[in-house]
Amino acid sequence: MTEIYQLRYFLAVVETGSFTKAAERVYVTQPTLSAGIKKLEANLGTRLFDRSAKRVFLTENGTRFVERAKAVMHQLNLAESAMKNEDTPKLLRLGILMTIPSQSIRQILQPFGRQEAGLITELFEGTEQEILNRMDEGRIDLALTILRPGTKNNAISLYREAYSLAVASHHPLANAKSIDPTELANEPTIVRSRCEVLSETSRFFTDRNVRPRLVYRTAQDERALAMVAAGVGFTTLPDHYRAEGVTRVPMKGYDFEREIGFVFSEHHLSDEKSDLLKRFVDLTKSSLPDMAYEKITIGNLT
Template sequence: MELYLLRYFLAVVETGSFTKAAAACLITQPTLSAGIKRLEEQLGVGLFVRNNKRVFLTTAGTRFLPRAKAILHEVNMAAAEIARTETADVLRLGVLQTLPAALVARLLAGFSAAHPGIRFDLYDGSEQELLNRLDERGLDYALSLRRVDDDSSLPLFEEGYKLALPVTHCLAGEAVIRGEDLANDSMIVRSRCEVLSETSRHFTDRNVRPPLVYRTAQDERALSMVGAGVGITVMPESYQSPDVVRIPMRDFNPRRTVALFLPRFALPDRLTGAGKAFQRFAGGFFGHAG
């Protein structure tokens, strides 16, 4: 189905006349009529009822109308997106879902202040989703976890995992907490946590099975629920909140390296400078050479 036929169809609907629709499309009326006939043949139904004064939609035409509008809207949006990203300094940045929003926001705010002419299109995703999009040229850069020491990513910082407890918790003043001390606590599960299985094993090895009161894929929401006293959880150290304290667990030492994953392919010439500037800034922001 050719898109121009949908445009003919919508022009007739909007003007209520084949003559006016042809003028709006800058074509002759016979050409428009032939186009509408071709569209009706492709669909196998009549779309219009014609009389001497006006054109009306058939029942089939009425059902087809919102779909035709939606198709052309998506096509127009796609064309606008291509035009925007192909002519503007826009870097497409993937962000791992388990990175703190506040941390990413500070990074981007600092970079935007230093480089006001460069903008970002942001995409959330899991580690694998971000890697796939990088490979498919759907992203320019990604903030994710470094699993292999190679030149495909720039390490930014390393961190461990600690308990998150409300400041009112009876153990909030401890320097280190044993898993056995948490047998009577309620647990919040961060379903996208990279060390979820290690965390579960740490407790079960100590015969501790705290009740699970909340499960969420949204880490900021989990942190808020901890602050509200709903339960406790294990989170990367970089998650902070005024009403939450972060305390290490004894004999629980997993760590992660957050890195900036570099483009898989050469950036367009107009983005080369922007990309290098972002690499340098990200490295400096987290205290590493870029």
């Protein structure tokens, strides 16, 4: 098991190019640092440095590990400093599912933003589970997220949508009415890492013995779409996602759907906040014809 001190030592050597200097930097002796690096290398099963008398050099694997080690330390620092900041009371704290298109969010939020400017005092964006956790803990007043049957919270449905394929409009498959997944074998693919049906999608392809080639993985769906439009690869995502240069095509057997709406729990709400929330939802629903099903057509939406 990798330990924090080992990562500290490793990064000190990376910075200084020398075990001796690194040891000074982290306030231990050189043999301590040497032993720590040795343990880290043993744990990872690979050599991280090529040693010479004058200086040490990162191996190829060592180089790959640097960013990873930095990421761990970065998260650790964030974790520690997050405990030093104090929360102050908020008026309306809104949680938004990160896999909802920005355009849809704008449509949904804009009516309220126009009439009640400034009352959304905190926004949290995350995965479905993160949002639910925060609501359970009273840290979000209202969430725009996926509706699931049997939820204990209050739910107001806004729209339903299917998941389908997204390919570049100039792609040979873009004109098909429907695509057989086997046509995507070895095609470059872009993975939306926060997709709610990511494992189902993976299984969908695996079950058909289709292995797309991973080119790019991102948590930012608009990025994924831009790469699709650029011809880098295909992806799958909910139908409301549209972009210039991207054609949406159904895929045979790919029948996943989701329902998007507001979720709130009244357990943690003051009367004032309950009022505000009700105003928010009513105003938003009254502007929803724009989001109705009939506006969504499958195919090239540009």
